[in-house]
Amino acid sequence: MRTTRGTAQAVSPESPHLSLATVCLSGTLEDKLHAAAVAGFDGVEVFAPDLIAEALSPDEIGHRCRDLGLSVELYQPLRDIDSTDPDRFAANLRRADATFDVMSGLGADTVLVCSSVSPDTVPDRDRLAGQLHTLAERAHARGMRIAYEALAWGRHVHTWDASWEAVRVADHPALGMCLDSFHVLARGSDPAPIADVPGEKIFFLQLADAREVSMDVLSWSRHHRLFPGQGAFDLPGFLGPVLDAGYSGPLSLEVFNDVFRQSDPVRTAVDARRSLLALAEATAQRGSGADPVATPPAISGPAFVELRDPGAGPHGELGGVLHALGFTRTGVHRTKPVERWEQGDARLLVNAAGEDGSSAIAAIGVESADPRAAARRSERLCAPPLPRRTGPGEADLTEVAAPDGTSVLFCRSAPDGPGPAWSQDFVPTGDPVAAGTGVAGIDHIGLTQPYDAFDEAVLFHRAVLGLDTVADGEFAAPFGLVRSRALADDARRTRIALTVSLLRRGSWGPAVTDPQYVALATDDVLATASAARAAGVRLLDVPSNYHDDLAARLDLPADRMAAYRELGVLHERDADGDLLQVCTELLGGRLFLALVQRTGRHDGHGWADAPVRMAAHRRSRRNATTA
Amino acid sequence: MRTTRGTAQAVSPESPHLSLATVCLSGTLEDKLHAAAVAGFDGVEVFAPDLIAEALSPDEIGHRCRDLGLSVELYQPLRDIDSTDPDRFAANLRRADATFDVMSGLGADTVLVCSSVSPDTVPDRDRLAGQLHTLAERAHARGMRIAYEALAWGRHVHTWDASWEAVRVADHPALGMCLDSFHVLARGSDPAPIADVPGEKIFFLQLADAREVSMDVLSWSRHHRLFPGQGAFDLPGFLGPVLDAGYSGPLSLEVFNDVFRQSDPVRTAVDARRSLLALAEATAQRGSGADPVATPPAISGPAFVELRDPGAGPHGELGGVLHALGFTRTGVHRTKPVERWEQGDARLLVNAAGEDGSSAIAAIGVESADPRAAARRSERLCAPPLPRRTGPGEADLTEVAAPDGTSVLFCRSAPDGPGPAWSQDFVPTGDPVAAGTGVAGIDHIGLTQPYDAFDEAVLFHRAVLGLDTVADGEFAAPFGLVRSRALADDARRTRIALTVSLLRRGSWGPAVTDPQYVALATDDVLATASAARAAGVRLLDVPSNYHDDLAARLDLPADRMAAYRELGVLHERDADGDLLQVCTELLGGRLFLALVQRTGRHDGHGWADAPVRMAAHRRSRRNATTA
Incomplete structure (x- = not known):
């Protein structure tokens, strides 16, 4: 499945890839890739609006990433694909094909599909599963895969267990879940049962912290996420069950933050990497993952x-x-x-x-x-x-x-x-x-x-x-x-x-x-x-x-x-x-x-x-x- | 009732006093009074934290205001006074007495009393009315009066009609309402019935606009208020009924805004005064108030x-x-x-x-x-x-x-x-x-x-x-x-x-x-x-x-x-x-x-x-x- 990965580095359970979504940083896509590489990240998630505003073609971006030692771990997002009428779905598949073209250039094999927020989406479990299956089959034919994520404000699917249910019922090898700590923890969902999900069905993991604020979850998510350790969420309590489930993919940060969007991207990227290293350490101290346990200084x-x-x-x-x-x-x-x-x-x-x-x-x-x-x-x-x-x-x-x-x-x-x-x-x-x-x-x-x-x-x-x-x-x-x-x-x-x-x-x-x-x-x-x-x-x-x-x-x-x-x-x-x-x-x-x-x-x-x-x-x- | 007013200017229905709460501006109290005077305001509301941080005594501040041609229209706020047990209420009356001392120095005759948010307040209509009556009697003895306001997040009293009910039942000549457009409009209350309240029971009027945002009303109120005309509220639709009721006191701005809190106070004060003048004009165009109707340029x-x-x-x-x-x-x-x-x-x-x-x-x-x-x-x-x-x-x-x-x-x-x-x-x-x-x-x-x-x-x-x-x-x-x-x-x-x-x-x-x-x-x-x-x-x-x-x-x-x-x-x-x-x-x-x-x-x-x-x-x- 992961044969199209841009770099030859294997993802081993001992050292998960550390990845950063380009949306975390300020600047153009070129600025962001440079910053992620300088900070020592292994890979990136490419955020579609960053690519769309970039003059380099997907192929050239893929080459740039490889030159910088970065894998393209994920392309994101594909929105509002599913649970709609057949005509609309056919148009959505055309969008998906164009996305697969972009991914092919980038050398990315996984795409994030968010649960739909569109008013035309219907609460029909079978239609959802069927359309996800069709989409996954289409990806599979190109050596790609679909990571389906429940947005906390999704119209009908907004909890991680609802996304798991959809993935389970759709039952396709190229379809798995993307888990995002923000969407799970902002809704107060219990992450512990994630440990019981088959690890190979967790295709991607996005990590973000947040300060406790009282506003609608969409604004909170889009403006006020933080890197793990900067906010109030229990990130080790989230990462632990995911690792216990057997997830072995990248640990990736997806942090929408108004301050980081305008700060020096190299500095933000270093801060980001520190947060992942500290999180892996804290999670290991609680007995999950294989991070070398270093004791914080007394x-x-x-x-x-x-x-x-x-x-x-x-x-x-x-x-x-x-x-x-x-x-x-x-x-x-x-x-x-x-x-x-x-x-x-x-x-x-x-x-x-x-x-x-x-x-x-x-x-x-x-x-x-x-x-x-x-x-x-x-x-x-x-x-x-x-x-x-x-x-x-x-x-x-x-x-x-x-x-x-x-x-x-x-x-x-x-x-x-x-x-x-x-x-x-x-x-x-x-x-x-x-x-x-x-x-x-x-x-x-x-x-x-x-x-x-x-x-x-x-x-x-x-x-x-x-x-x-x-x-x-x-x-x-x-x-x-x-x-x-x-x-x-x-x-x-x-x-x-x-x-x-x-x-x-x-x-x-x-x-x-x-x-x-x-x-x-x-x-x-x-x-x-x-x-x-x-x-x-x-x-x-x-x-x-x-x-x-x-x-x-x-x-x-x-x-x-x-x-x-x-x-x-x-x-x-x-x-x-x-x-x-x-x-x-x-x-x-x-x-x-x-x-x-x-x-x-x-x-x-x-x-x-x-x-x-x-x-x-x-x-x-x-x-x-x-x- | 208004004999203790600092200046000799009469409040006539033809030209209401234009007033500005010191909390609208950046700086120390001295900076704020200067700015309000430069912008041409007739009076100010003095916000207690501004006074507390100020080296000038209340008496000296009162003199400063008179030198600057400013009336002290209101001192604010007295919080969490009412609906509590007798011991607590006795302690609260001591706070009120200290507040009357400050007002006496300032030359202010009206104090804003907010509906209580305290956990020890009880939903007891008679106790509320009784304690407000006692407080008003105490103010009356010093030639002062109580303007009671429903905070939108008040524990039991959070609508303007609930505050009117309390004032009506307490029935004391030194007790009236303070109406704040934010608290009324942020809750979506209809201001039209305000026209039926006896105008002489509306002791004070605070005006603020706001952008439509989705956050808790307390944060919205404390950080994101705007001057009338800058936001999305229908301020002429609010001011109209208040003027129709016969209110003849100051038009006063109380705008908590993070940007204004750090901007040049003179510039903010000029902006504030423009907003009141435009609001009075727009309200007059709808047939309320006595503002000279000037047509906006075509x-x-x-x-x-x-x-x-x-x-x-x-x-x-x-x-x-x-x-x-x-x-x-x-x-x-x-x-x-x-x-x-x-x-x-x-x-x-x-x-x-x-x-x-x-x-x-x-x-x-x-x-x-x-x-x-x-x-x-x-x-x-x-x-x-x-x-x-x-x-x-x-x-x-x-x-x-x-x-x-x-x-x-x-x-x-x-x-x-x-x-x-x-x-x-x-x-x-x-x-x-x-x-x-x-x-x-x-x-x-x-x-x-x-x-x-x-x-x-x-x-x-x-x-x-x-x-x-x-x-x-x-x-x-x-x-x-x-x-x-x-x-x-x-x-x-x-x-x-x-x-x-x-x-x-x-x-x-x-x-x-x-x-x-x-x-x-x-x-x-x-x-x-x-x-x-x-x-x-x-x-x-x-x-x-x-x-x-x-x-x-x-x-x-x-x-x-x-x-x-x-x-x-x-x-x-x-x-x-x-x-x-x-x-x-x-x-x-x-x-x-x-x-x-x-x-x-x-x-x-x-x-x-x-x-x-x-x-x-x-x-x-x-x-x-x-x-």
């Missing part, structure tokens, strides 16, 4: 956060603020202008390298039991190590780039264990240990993402760091809508809070651009903030209007409210507990520090109060400029 | 389209193309480097002024029976005339700027009638009349809009030109999603097709940016395109793949398909007829011409084939660059 908290304070010299602003916050300068890097500051389990590096640019979060060191294994796995997940200049005798830390450009380093603080400890690169200062202000560690790290990189960043932190989504939302900031997503490990030792401006701002947008912050944990934010303020840290002014509203909502004691007003405390409460925050003013262009106290099991990241904070930072910036 | 087709061909000189590229297309150069402007070209009813001006910049559509002249009246009305609708340098003896044409910067001129071609004829400024060339290629007129004008200006442009063309929406959709272009909207007069003599890239493109986006075109009408596109091609016009190559697909879909005669392939014809068919198009290659950076033939009652604008055309223009551009 991240046990941030080892450090490195702040860039370019051109600051040894007594830069950040160092002064950390000193006033009760941090001790415990070390100076052997070869670089980097200082290590510590208080409790909070370790911050201040890097004064560079002449210009604004203060920013340069790197996050994550504590890993086996940094080298974590780095190897990261490389397998398309996050290769960055080139790193390591001086003689310095720790050989592996550094990878997160999608927003922040470096992530796998490292360990313990002096023994595999690989070097990161802190060996610092010469102790002998500075006296400061009394501290009660900072106990790093609560979370807040990073604004570039628009095109948000979903990619979510996948990166899930797949490469092994974190998981703990919060997902949106808020209306003063200068536009912001999407938020927080990822953390189970023990909540490493928390990363991502935000993105949902519509890019044009010339109007006088807010602080792309803020970043480190939230420091304390058990008593009032004490910590008071001490910091007394030592000269400039805390962010929070408007009285906010505290008046808070007092009306929460009925807090008067002395507590007075302290709140004095120190600029933001206070969020939900059913799980409370989150209290005090922020510094901006340190440079977009960086600030926050002091955070959690009570109960509050699992938030300050987003309810973020609009107030953002307006206050903008006000403070404007006042500083006009002063 | 646009009877495009008088001309002016193309900018900077630095081209007398024999520029555009002139050559028009000559090859069979146009005759009929006139040269008395004082400017502008030529007039004509064929049938298609009149194109080519303006060679300027040294740099790319070819573009500079202006659209619309044929109007009374250009001066149209200009006066335009000015009333916040589209004032642009300064214009008119030479001695030249026609004094009124020019206004559309949101994308294109000029619109109201003019007439007939030599007699009120005001000067635009063509008197051109000296006849005496050039022999060309045989022509069958171009009969201008079919439509295609304009890509700046991201922030799309909905504003829709309103401009509806309100100022009197056009109406005839098509509304989206398509997936090679480099991202595109929203489309076409506006036309009833007779389809003037058609304007607007498009906008739905997500702005970052560094990846090698397509033709912001294309513009003039579609020329012909009754035989094959003949016209053949003649043009023979005369040397470079027609856009359309890929064979497109025609192969077309042949499989439409079963056209072989000779016709051969001509299509030869000439690059794009062919769309729907139930109403066919649209055939042939495009030129780009003339300069982003401008092209199209030849368009319609059959039957086809009312489209070539959007089904636009992705193919866009890929072809990009290919042609790339080939030209690399050649």
